[in-house]
Amino acid sequence: MSNVIVLMAVIACTAAYVLLTAAIPALSVSDPLGPKAFPYVIAMGMAASALLLLVEILRQKGSSSDDAPAEEKEAPLTAAGKGKLLLAVLMFGLYIVLLERLGFLVATALFLFACSSLLNRSRLAVNLCVAVGVPLGLYLLLATFLGVPLPSGILPF
Amino acid sequence: MSTFEAILQGFAVALTPANLWFTFLGCLLGTVVGVLPGLGPAAGIGLLLPITFNMEPTSALIMMAGMYYGAMYGGSTTSILINTPGEAGSVMTALDGYQMARNGRAGAALAVAAIGSFIAGTIGIIALSLLAVPLAEIAIDFGPAEYFCLMLFAMAAVSSLTGKSVGKGVFVTMLGLVIATVGVDLQTGLARFTLGVAELDEGIDFLVVVVGLFAIGEVFSSIEQYLRGDVGVLRLRGRLWLTMEEWGRSWAPILRGSVIGFLKGVLPGAGATISTILSYVVEKKLSRHPEKFGTGMIEGVAGPEAANNASTCGVMVPLLALGIPGSATTAVLLGAFIMYGIQPGPLLFDTRPDLVWGLIDSMYIGNLMLLVLNLPLVGVFVRILYIPKALLLPIVLSICLVGVYTIHNSTFDVWMALGFGVLGYLFRKVDIPLAPMVLAVVLGASMEQSFRRALAISDGSPAIFVSSGISTTLLIAAIVMLFLPLIMAGAGKVFRRQPVAESRVSMP
Numbered sequence: 001m002s003n004v005i006v007l008m009a010v011i012a013c014t015a016a017y018v019l020l021t022a023a024i025p026a027l028s029v030s031d032p033l034g035p036k037a038f039p040y041v042i043a044m045g046m047a048a049s050a051l052l053l054l055v056e057i058l059r060q061k062g063s064s065s066d067d068a069p070a071e072e073k074e075a076p077l078t079a080a081g082k083g084k085l086l087l088a089v090l091m092f093g094l095y096i097v098l099l100e101r102l103g104f105l106v107a108t109a110l111f112l113f114a115c116s117s118l119l120n121r122s123r124l125a126v127n128l129c130v131a132v133g134v135p136l137g138l139y140l141l142l143a144t145f146l147g148v149p150l151p152s153g154i155l156p157f
Numbered sequence: 158m159s160t161f162e163a164i165l166q167g168f169a170v171a172l173t174p175a176n177l178w179f180t181f182l183g184c185l186l187g188t189v190v191g192v193l194p195g196l197g198p199a200a201g202i203g204l205l206l207p208i209t210f211n212m213e214p215t216s217a218l219i220m221m222a223g224m225y226y227g228a229m230y231g232g233s234t235t236s237i238l239i240n241t242p243g244e245a246g247s248v249m250t251a252l253d254g255y256q257m258a259r260n261g262r263a264g265a266a267l268a269v270a271a272i273g274s275f276i277a278g279t280i281g282i283i284a285l286s287l288l289a290v291p292l293a294e295i296a297i298d299f300g301p302a303e304y305f306c307l308m309l310f311a312m313a314a315v316s317s318l319t320g321k322s323v324g325k326g327v328f329v330t331m332l333g334l335v336i337a338t339v340g341v342d343l344q345t346g347l348a349r350f351t352l353g354v355a356e357l358d359e360g361i362d363f364l365v366v367v368v369g370l371f372a373i374g375e376v377f378s379s380i381e382q383y384l385r386g387d388v389g390v391l392r393l394r395g396r397l398w399l400t401m402e403e404w405g406r407s408w409a410p411i412l413r414g415s416v417i418g419f420l421k422g423v424l425p426g427a428g429a430t431i432s433t434i435l436s437y438v439v440e441k442k443l444s445r446h447p448e449k450f451g452t453g454m455i456e457g458v459a460g461p462e463a464a465n466n467a468s469t470c471g472v473m474v475p476l477l478a479l480g481i482p483g484s485a486t487t488a489v490l491l492g493a494f495i496m497y498g499i500q501p502g503p504l505l506f507d508t509r510p511d512l513v514w515g516l517i518d519s520m521y522i523g524n525l526m527l528l529v530l531n532l533p534l535v536g537v538f539v540r541i542l543y544i545p546k547a548l549l550l551p552i553v554l555s556i557c558l559v560g561v562y563t564i565h566n567s568t569f570d571v572w573m574a575l576g577f578g579v580l581g582y583l584f585r586k587v588d589i590p591l592a593p594m595v596l597a598v599v600l601g602a603s604m605e606q607s608f609r610r611a612l613a614i615s616d617g618s619p620a621i622f623v624s625s626g627i628s629t630t631l632l633i634a635a636i637v638m639l640f641l642p643l644i645m646a647g648a649g650k651v652f653r654r655q656p657v658a659e660s661r662v663s664m665p
Contacts, residue, residue, distance in 0.1 A: 002587045003322070010328050017335060020350055035342040035349055037612075038605045042338065046331040052639075053324030081384035088380055089579065092373075092554055096571045099562065108555050115554070119383060120547030130548050138559065148208065148563050 003060070007053045014046040084118055091115050103153020108135035160290055163506075167514025171522055176219055176515065180523045183220035184530060187227020192235055192538050195375040196553065197244040198228035199485040199595065203367035204560040206493055214497035215512045219519040221493060225486055226278060226469045226520070229429070230527050233270040233462055234535055235542065237263060246429030246465040249437045253450060253457030260453045265399050269407050269455055270462040271531045272399075277415035277463035278524035281470025284419050286517055293478040293503040301610035302621045306631035308604045311481045312596060313635035314426035319590040323642050326593050329584070333594035336361050337601020344609065356569045363492045363598045364564055369574035370591050371485070372557045374581020376550050381582075383546045399455075407459035410440050414463030421464070422471020425483030426638070429468045436464035470520065477501050477513055480603075485592035488599045495599070 021039040095111040102110070113131035117124060142148040170176060190201035202221045209217035232247035237254035250270065257266040299307070316326030339350045340360030351357040399407065414436040421432035440460040441450045450457050475481045480502035482488040494501050505513055531538075561574045584591060615621035623629045 006325060006328075006587050006589065010324075013328075013332070013335075024347060024349055035345050035347050038608055039335075039338055039349070041608070042331050042334045045334070046328060049324050049327035049331060051324075052327055053322070056322055056324050078384075081381070084384055085377065085381055089377065089575075092558075092575060093572075095555075095558065096568055096575065099558070099568060099571070104559070108558075112551050112555060115551035116547050119380070119550065120545065123545075123547075127548065130552070134552055134555070138556070142208070142559065142563075149566070150559070150563075 003053065003057050007050060007057065010046060010050045010053060014043055014050060017046065018043045087118055088115055091118070099153075100151045101153055103155050104150040105135045105139055105155055106153060108138070160286065163510050163514050164286055164518065166510065167516075167518035170215060170511050170515030171219070171518040175213075176216055176519060177522065179216045179220040180223050180519045181526055183223020184227040184230075184523050184526050186220075187224035187229075188231035188234075188527070188530065188538055189541060190224060191228035191231020191233075191244055191247075192541055193231075193549075193553075195379045196372060197232075197375075197486070198225045199367060199489050199592075200371035200375065201228060202486065202489045202493070203364055204372060204556060206364055206489075206496070207560050207563045209493075214499060215515050217497070218490070218493065218512070218516050219523075221490060222473075222516060222520055223523045223526075225490070226274075226466060226523060227527060229465050229469055230271065230274055230531050231538060233274070233465070234267065234531075234538060237266045237270065237458070238539060239542065244429075246433055246461075246468070248430070249433040249461035250458055250465075252437070253452070253454050256451065256453035257455065257458065262453065262455075265403055265455065266458050267535055268399050268532065269403065269411075269459045271528055273407065273411040273414065273459045273463040274466040275524055275528040276411050277418060277465075277467040278470065278527075279521065280412075280415040281419045281422075281467040282517065282520050282524070285470045285474055285520075288423070288474050289478045289513075289517070290506060292474060293506050296479050297503040299503075299627070300625075301607040301614065303625060303628045303631070305604060305607040305611055306622060306628040306635070307479065307481055308600050308607070310631045310635040310638065311425040311475075311483060312593065312600065313638040314424065315483065315596050316590075316593045317638050317641055318426035318431055319592045321588065321642075323639055325587075325589045327639070329589055329591070330593040330597045333366075333597025334601045334604070336366060336594075336598050338605065356567065360602075361573065361598075362564055362570065363489075363595070365561055365570050365574045366577055366598050367485075367489050367492070367595055368557050368561050369577025370581035370584075370594065372560075373554065373574055373578025374585065374591075376553050376557070377578060377582040378585050379546070380550055383550065403455050407455055410436070410456045410460035411463040413439060413443075414460035414465075415467040417460075418464030418467030419471040422468030422483070423474045425475060425481065429465050429484070432464040432468045432471075433461035436460040466524075473517075473520075477505065477517075478503065480505075482596055482599065485595045488592075488596040492599045 017039065021036050021043065024036055024039075091111060091114050095107055098107045098110070101107075109131045112134055113127055116127040116130065120127070139150065143150050171180070186205070187198065187201065190196050190198060201224050205221060205224060209220065212220075228244055229246055232242055232244040233250050233254070236242045236247040236251035237258050240251050240255040242248045242251050254266045254270070257263060312330050313327075316330045317323045319326055335350070337360070339357055341348050341351075341358050348358060414432075417436050417439065418429075418432040421435060422429070437450075437457055437460060440454075440456045441447045444450065444454070444456060446454070472483045472487045475483055476487045476491060478501075480491065480500060482491045491501065499505065499509065499512065557574065557578075558571055561571050562568065564570055581591060611621050612619070615624075621628075622632065
């Protein structure tokens with residue numbers, strides 16, 4: 001089933017890429033092939049992969065599934081789990097947004113505390129210590145030791 | 158200068174205090190990366206790259222190579238002790254290694270893994286030293302058409318050998334090429350696929366792709382596993398030595414594994430994974446008690462571990478001699494070379510022998526360091542696994558953010574990395590392999606250059622790609638690679654019986 005979804009995605013990507021390639025303005029100055037040639041080759045490759053996928057899906061349907069016993073199907077994630085995963089991704093996004101506004105130290109500390117507490121609410125004190133300690137450590141290592149500039153944001157240094 | 162003299166000169170480079178320090182640091186960090194399940198050497202080297210911007214290229218590459226084989230050593234530790242391979246090349250080790258641990262022979266398993274890896278690494282490096290120059294000399298005559306076909310072959314091999322579905326492998330390779338075509342086309346000055354976004358004019362940095370797909374994506378998968386409640390069980394090890402009997406059973410598998418690993422490593426396409434599987438199968442077939450494999454046979458650890466390490470030397474051969482990566486990690490290494498403005502390939506041996514041989518010789522030293530580090534310090538490394546995942550995973554995420562941000566001081570890059578992270582997570586869910594994508598991203602620009610140059614020479618005629626023996630052979634080999642799984646499916650029922658949990662482990 002998931003393979004069929006992948007196949008749909010491949011076909012969609014191929015179509016999108018071909019359309020985008022066609023939209024590149026043509027300029028046959030020095031290079032007779034122009035900037036579209038290679039992208040078209042890539043599109044052909046994608047179409048070929050769609051065919052290969054189709055062949056594989058048909059073969060799977062046809063033959064007996066001798067793959068099945070070897071696969072261990074993992075238990076699906078609970079709704080609460082899915083929610084936490086999504087929240088973690090969103091937290092990371094927020095971290096990126098706040099990085100330059102609040103500066104590396106503050107943003108990282110906030111993110112580390114929030115994310116580790118999301119994953120393990122029972123050890124808030126430890127989370128707090130790590131959330132403060134790790135950014136300081138990284139800052140020392142990168143900014144002072146290796147000379148890598150990091151955004152300072154609301155802090156004076 | 159003869160090869161032997163070049164090797165000696167390389168030691169002069171590798172033995173400077175600074176480079177010795179970097180070898181050590183690379184091996185240490187690599188072992189840590191290998192021990193941490195999820196983060197593999199590709200992600201580790203990707204994260205290390207921005208920090209090395211200001212370093213001397215030779216030193217930086219020495220450190221990264223150290224990380225590569227350090228990760229192999231580290232990965233075996235977790236395979237044996239907690240049945241969780243730290244990276245793909247250690248999956249086979251877990252089959253018998255963990256059983257040995259359960260039987261109280263963890264120390265022996267770890268010892269044979271370390272010693273086997275050392276012997277294999279040494280053999281591999283010697284073979285690398287001998288093979289690299291002749292191969293480079295063959296490639297001096299390669300024109301753009303030959304290079305194009307060579308890259309095509311490498312990508313075909315990686316697409317078909319990584320994972321179970323060739324179609325998915327080819328698709329993801331194409332995606333990688335698509336990413337490589339984003340940006341301003343150098344020959345015509347036209348912006349392609351930038352969708353009007355100014356930051357995309359420079360194209361998408363391969364590091365963003367690597368850190369996103371391999372590191373961030375892996376962390377998301379790990380978070381999911383953590384939330385699902387998968388917890389590894391840790392066991393303390395026994396005495397760290399082999400009995401004479403165990404040693405007697407191990408040395409032959411080690412030698413066989415070294416040969417298998419090195420040869421497979423030279424051919425592009427998932428060197429470590431396949432060579433370890435091959436070694437395991439060979440040992441099982443040659444054993445007098447094949448039915449005992451899976452219950453703690455030391456041959457099942459010695460062979461694959463040797464193969465694993467030898468393959469890391471094997472993959473360096475096409476990388477250094479031809480500029481062709483055969484795996485995700487070597488693709489990242491190639492990206493590093495390009496970033497420093499160095500083009501690996503036949504000319505490299507002439508123009509920068511100090512770099513090449515310094516690098517190769519540092520690998521001798523690195524292997525020795527790892528042998529010394531691993532046996533006594535195994536307990537220390539394993540303690541890293543005690544760090545609660547709830548803390549470790551967010552820390553890794555913040556390291557990823559810093560790593561990507563510092564490439565161009567741009568949050569846009571980090572957003573893209575996040576996007577690739579989500580993509581990597583989704584791809585893992587549907588069993589789409591990631592290694593071919595990285596290969597394609599790194600090779601894409603050169604591939605297009607070769608393509609256009611070849612057609613410019615031939616005035617637009619595609620016949621140039623079959624005009625020389627080498628290019629035709631490579632094209633045929635590429636096609637064979639793509640259909641290999643279909644051919645093997647009929648003949649290879651024996652390969653299918655190994656329960657390999659590859660989708661949960663990052664690619665080497």
